[in-house]
């Protein structure tokens with residue numbers, strides 16, 4: 001599985017404001033680049049935090065790209081994936097429409113009736129075993145490495161991760177990231193509680209190392225493209 005992370009951040013590293021409202025950080029040139037990255041992917045993954053904050057659709061904007069995929073025997077839109085430990089995705093979320101297959105990667109802590117409601121709303125619910133021990137009674141996060149294996153079993157070879165900061169951090173922590181594309185918009189958002197490109201617990205000793213392989217000026221910002229080393 002090849003995993004590509006893509007996100008837009010302010011110069012101070014924020015993905016959105018402290019209110020976690022969707023914010024336009026990039027512009028039309030970058031949205032077109034993102035659409036190309038989506039079109040090359042078999043699936044686009046976000047965390048449930050992004051679904052609750054943004055209600056994204058995660059489909060292709062350009063009809064030509066959908067047509068080209070269909071011509072190549074692929075679904076018109078990439079599949080959509082949400083990591084959602086306890087099934088908090090709203091049953092009326094836009095990602096549950098019939099524009100593409102949507103996998104919800106849930107942990108075994110998700111109640112059966114919630115799984116059934118999400119299934120009825122159009123999701124393909126995948127229960128991912130593994131992760132930390134649940135003896136403290138807290139709902140466990142989805143084990144991302146096991147979740148990615150479950151996606152590979154469903155024919156997904158190229159995965160695009162769009163965020164947010166919690167999920168991007170977990171992808172680096174799990175050691176599954178191959179490429180990172182960070183659009184840096186010419187703005188400052190600030191706020192100690194605003195989401196950043198990589199939140200989670202943070203690394204203290206061993207840090208993922210990146211190789212800068214390309215830079216591209218788009219709109220009024222810059223895209224930094226990295227390959228991820230072995231650490």
Ligand SMILES: NC(=O)C1=CN([C@@H]2O[C@H](COP(=O)(O)OP(=O)(O)OC[C@H]3O[C@@H](n4cnc5c(N)ncnc54)[C@H](OP(=O)(O)O)[C@@H]3O)[C@@H](O)[C@H]2O)C=CC1
Nearest residue numbers: 007008016020047048049050085142163164165166167170
């Ligand atoms: N500028 C940009 O490019 C983008 C910006 N955003 C912004 O980011 C914000 C949302 O980001 P954020 O709050 O970090 O939420 P995320 O989208 O990263 O979702 C995090 C949630 O996913 C669930 N989850 C399940 N398994 C895991 C796991 N293994 N690792 C991490 N999370 C897991 C958790 O909820 P649970 O425990 O319930 O399962 C967790 O709280 C919004 O403000 C949105 O607008 C989002 C995408 C792109």
Ligand SMILES: Nc1nc(O)c(N)c(N[C@@H]2O[C@H](COP(=O)(O)O)[C@@H](O)[C@H]2O)n1
Nearest residue numbers: 008023024025026034054056057058059
């Ligand atoms: N690449 C990028 N640039 C920005 O300026 C953004 N605000 C975002 N946000 C993320 O894009 C997703 C929206 O998807 P749909 O248009 O609904 O398909 C969502 O995840 C936003 O957080 N991305």
